[in-house]
Amino acid sequence: MKQTFRFSGTGGQGLITAGIILAEAALLDGKMAIQSQSYGPEARGGSSKAEVIISDEAIHFGRVMHPETLLVMSQEAADKYSADCTPDSLIITDSLFVENVPVSAHRVDLPITRTAVSTCGKALFANIVALGAVAALTNCVSVESLTKAVLDRVPKGTEDANKKALAAGIALAKGVAKAA
């Protein structure tokens, strides 16, 4: 089985880090994973995307052509990175930044950044909230592996806040599942 993900937004939102964490979690689950990225020459700002493929088999081509799951954290990213989605794609949008997505697919609108601020006090944790939501909505990695991957990656002293962010993301997604 092969699952494809694209995380998109603005440079500085931590989406490449989120992609790395997701791929690391997949390796911890014993699967194969590949992570690639695309960004402009700017250090901050500009559109950015990270892509992850998780599979039970060897992965050669590392780019995602038709993402099964697309995370969108800015309106510009929605405009730029959603065109190759299929009607079956799951598009998770951050309600703070994204108004409309120019393709028809399964859209789940979540208050990702607002939740990061209300739970952890900082928008900085939005990428981890998003990861929790992605994992809960797609079952791509185990919660144990994802938690370990997050804690392995984040700066010392921020472990508790990141755990909270991850749990909040999972809860957000479960709320959606219940509503549906």
Added chain:
Amino acid sequence: MGKVLLMQGNSAVVEGAISAGVRFYGGYPITPSTEIAEGMAKRLPEVGGKFMQTEDELAGMGAVIGASLAGVKGMTATSGPGFSLKQEMLGLACSAEIPCVVVDVQRVGPATGQPTSPSQGDVMQTRWGTHGDHWVIVVSPTSVPECFDLTRRAVELSETYRCPVILLMDEIVGHMRERIELPESYDDLPKFPRKVPSCAPEDYLAYRDVDGTKVPPMAPFGSGYRWHVSGLVHDETGFPKGTPSATRTSQDRLRTKLTDRLDDIIMTESYRMEDAEYAVISYGGAARTAYDAVDAAREQGIKVGLFRPVTIWPFAEKEIAGLSSKVKGILVHELNCGQYFLEVERAVHGKIPVTLYAKYDNESASPEEMLEEIKKMTGGAQA
């Protein structure tokens, strides 16, 4: 059993270099190779090595040559704009036979080009970038584990043949992260010690072939062996000698020390080639598309395989000429307007059709796009 990691290609180069005994890095950071400088700056002090961020690309190359002369394995990394700047001193390393590893993580060029986008536009530059007739070894990895292995191999080749070895990467392989299994310790991995003179210092001639390999032993500076390093054409002593016969002798040895040993130097990989009627030739990051495209074509009954040159230079002439008597057509795919393609055409010599699938728009080709090109080549031939 080693440790399983998600690692970037550039970081795997760092680990490969450290594991092979590289203990000096001189360079100037440039996208998309920066993580190599960053990683070496972190790792070298941990193993007693030295990292030097130089004022520019030229000085970085010079410092690596200096370290190597002093008996320390040296490496630098760069991308196209910096690789251009290193060419003059790369020629010195060829002429004076100073082992070193130069990593070029290609980006779109010429000039500043597009720093974060993939390209394979430097293929011919790695062969002919510095002036004058010269011979170098160039190897190109396709995966993160291969970044580790080929960095080690580059160190080994440079020490064995006393020449610069260029590790030709691209943004795809440099920046992507995938699974790699690394040994817990590098202690037991070969470190490729350099051949040093066994004669007395007063009998040492720095450029004398003492054992028939055409590769003279190299004494580290400071070890009591005196020798002269020059970019001028020199004889066995290292001092300039420009007579026609000295020039020819020198040039012949610099060339044949590599061309006599092509079976050792040239590495290739064949994927699903056993019964293939057609071949795709692709290398580096571009080859990743080819594996999937070949699989997709096979599913449709098209007998196609992938021939992947791992050693780019010297050119795999014998292997590709041999391929042309086995298959009915070759498709060359590279992320430029056709550079390696020219050499393939030359080796095939009109025996079978050779077509180019060139991609030069900042993005790698998708397997679907390449499948269409394969179908065009085979005329939709089905088993």
